[in-house]
Amino acid sequence: MEDSVDRPSALDIVRTRSLASLVSQEIEAMILDGRLPAGERLNEQQLALRLGVSRGPVREAVRGLERSGLVVSVRNQGSYVRSVSAAEALEIYDLRAALTGFACARLAGTATPAQRAELEALVLRMEAAREADAAPAYYAANLEFHAALLTHGGGPRGLRIYEDLGNELHLFRRRALVEPENMRESNAEHAAILAAITAGDAAAARVAGEAHIAGGKRRFQATDASRPAMPGAVEPVVTARRRRRAG
Amino acid sequence: MEDSVDRPSALDIVRTRSLASLVSQEIEAMILDGRLPAGERLNEQQLALRLGVSRGPVREAVRGLERSGLVVSVRNQGSYVRSVSAAEALEIYDLRAALTGFACARLAGTATPAQRAELEALVLRMEAAREADAAPAYYAANLEFHAALLTHGGGPRGLRIYEDLGNELHLFRRRALVEPENMRESNAEHAAILAAITAGDAAAARVAGEAHIAGGKRRFQATDASRPAMPGAVEPVVTARRRRRAG
DNA sequence: CAACTGCAACCTGTCAACAGTTTGCCGATA
DNA sequence: TATCGGCAAACTGTTGACAGGTTGCAGTTG
Known part of the structure; x- marks a missing residue:
């Protein structure tokens, strides 16, 4: 990865990449480095607030991550970081x-x-x-x-x-x-x-x-x-109760 | 695929699948059966109107299709059905x-x-x-x-x-x-x-x-x-002019 | 005391509206 | 006549707000 060849300025980034793609990149990084552990619930409002954007781009980003296999979503319940057995x-x-x-x-x-x-x-x-x-x-x-x-x-x-x-x-x-x-x-x-x-x-x-x-x-x-990292980290099911305010 | 085992009623569909996932499924079908040919521009408003939903679900669906490789998006320009050489x-x-x-x-x-x-x-x-x-x-x-x-x-x-x-x-x-x-x-x-x-x-x-x-x-x-299906179907570039009102 | 029901808060799904950018056209000018 | 600049329309990106559903707790009842 050469940094000297092309260094996109912050303005170029904003001009060429949409917020949703940046949010997707950020959430993906958060998942991969463990800030969002497997099984964790993704709170849209909280993520939007944390990243300084609205819920729209967050939802788009999550939808893309869902396709890539990092996230699973359940209607009216939310999105969760995938748990891999x-x-x-x-x-x-x-x-x-x-x-x-x-x-x-x-x-x-x-x-x-x-x-x-x-x-x-x-x-x-x-x-x-x-x-x-x-x-x-x-x-x-x-x-x-x-x-x-x-x-x-x-x-x-x-x-x-x-x-x-x-x-x-x-x-x-x-x-x-x-x-x-x-x-x-x-x-x-x-x-x-x-x-x-x-x-x-x-x-x-x-x-x-x-x-x-x-x-x-x-x-x-x-x-x-x-052995799984979290013994209790199972796939989200409809009957599972989501825990309140983890942070 | 057995249809007799589980036949999801219309109500179940609405209850379990979000609009975005249904829209994604529909757009994917439109692409695969040729209603949306390669290189075609995806007009969000038009698609939303045609499917009877708002632009939000359409955008989410397109974002998922982008991840799966069927669509490419350019900021402030739109999304296009992928052209495969x-x-x-x-x-x-x-x-x-x-x-x-x-x-x-x-x-x-x-x-x-x-x-x-x-x-x-x-x-x-x-x-x-x-x-x-x-x-x-x-x-x-x-x-x-x-x-x-x-x-x-x-x-x-x-x-x-x-x-x-x-x-x-x-x-x-x-x-x-x-x-x-x-x-x-x-x-x-x-x-x-x-x-x-x-x-x-x-x-x-x-x-x-x-x-x-x-x-x-x-x-x-x-x-x-x-030979490519459409000789002129190239990848969308920033300088490409999008044609107006194809329908 | 256990189980069920009602309620309130929270959160997701969806929509409508606003701002910024691109685009194609029209007119002015060399 | 060809080219450049401005302008209006259309579309995307983003936001805020509203409706519906779920969750967890508290109260009630057997």
């Missing part, structure tokens, strides 16, 4: 594996030298982060690596689907545990993917890509993350 | 192939006897439709077959992603040409998928599933569909 999380891993394998296979045949160099640089960055035991840096580079994989190999649609699935995964567990041993294993898999792509071996790249996500799934299951 | 259509086919292959592979290991019977019945229905040269019946059964594949093998998420991609495909070409020869080839591939699933051979099922979508892509390319 452990079984669903595993399903999401499988879908991501299929998508990643597809992107890797395709990239093996179509990768340009620049794309290969980009991926290699990211692997090196992750290796450096691992040696420095810098989990946040590794985490960021890992995200970039996978985004590059999907962008170049899966196109904009593949990337968007992948990211939506990732967002749903965040709903279950805010952040994957990044342990030193995991970083080593994970980046070895990254290197395998890159090697297969560089070799132009589509089948091997696909296997490597799928194996990497499967490895992530396995590492995820190995942690205590298979 | 030929290259994008081919990309969508590839993604669908990956998803279908994934679902088939999984189904090879997890399919219940009832699910196998359901798939087999659909193959037989398609065979009968093919012999009767009943393209619409074949088309409908084909949709059911793929939906069953994705539902049982890819879960609700897989199905939704698959259907969203299918909707985007409809934007490019309203309806795939179903010719007798295509039906024969297509259903032979269906049978191959079913055989691999029944045999429990995940690898073969995956290959068969991917090959089927690839075959569909090939049959699609063989038609004149690779």
Whole structure:
């Protein structure tokens, strides 16, 4: 993400993006970083007041988030941050594996030298982060690596689907545990993917890509993350009583 | 889909679904059946008047459709039905192939006897439709077959992603040409998928599933569909003048 | 004492109206 | 005649307000 290329001024932002899209972006961020935990009720008035807008844009934003799978809505009752079960999380891993394998296979045949160099640089960055035991840096580079994989190999649609699935995964567990041993294993898999792509071996790249996500799934299951974050966080039902004034 | 199990009365519909969701459903239908062609401008007032509601629900519905990829919006200019290029259509086919292959592979290991019977019945229905040269019946059964594949093998998420991609495909070409020869080839591939699933051979099922979508892509390319439906239908840009009162 | 009923507050769903921007047209001018 | 500037209409973005439904509590009754 280059900030120096285009820095949209506040005026440009207001001029090109509607309030609803900004509100959507903000609510999505609030959900992903945990300010709005899974199962939480979204109070339109409260959100509108907090963001300094009216309820209209908030409602539009929530409707978009509902389509993307982050929110569920019940008529006359409200919208809730989605709760993702452990079984669903595993399903999401499988879908991501299929998508990643597809992107890797395709990239093996179509990768340009620049794309290969980009991926290699990211692997090196992750290796450096691992040696420095810098989990946040590794985490960021890992995200970039996978985004590059999907962008170049899966196109904009593949990337968007992948990211939506990732967002749903965040709903279950805010952040994957990044342990030193995991970083080593994970980046070895990254290197395998890159090697297969560089070799132009589509089948091997696909296997490597799928194996990497499967490895992530396995590492995820190995942690205590298979238990839901909130034991009582179930899907909203009509008979469920909504709690009053949580804040 | 059984209609006898749950038949939501008009009152239940009004009571459980919000106007925005109904409007979204209606606009989506209008887009998919061609009443709103690709590139068409969506006039909020006009749509609201036509559907007998206010602009609020229409805006919410459009925002949801935007997330699902059927509509693009430009601030202060309006929303347009997405235009999908030929290259994008081919990309969508590839993604669908990956998803279908994934679902088939999984189904090879997890399919219940009832699910196998359901798939087999659909193959037989398609065979009968093919012999009767009943393209619409074949088309409908084909949709059911793929939906069953994705539902049982890819879960609700897989199905939704698959259907969203299918909707985007409809934007490019309203309806795939179903010719007798295509039906024969297509259903032979269906049978191959079913055989691999029944045999429990995940690898073969995956290959068969991917090959089927690839075959569909090939049959699609063989038609004149690779040319865009509307030569002048380009993406909306800021400088584009919107035409006045099309109705 | 438990269960049911009525009530009041809150919140969502929907609508109508206002402000700002874009757009196409018309006239003025070189 | 072609081009530029201004102007009015239309449409979107946003807001505030009203109606209907739900929720939780309090009172009542068996």
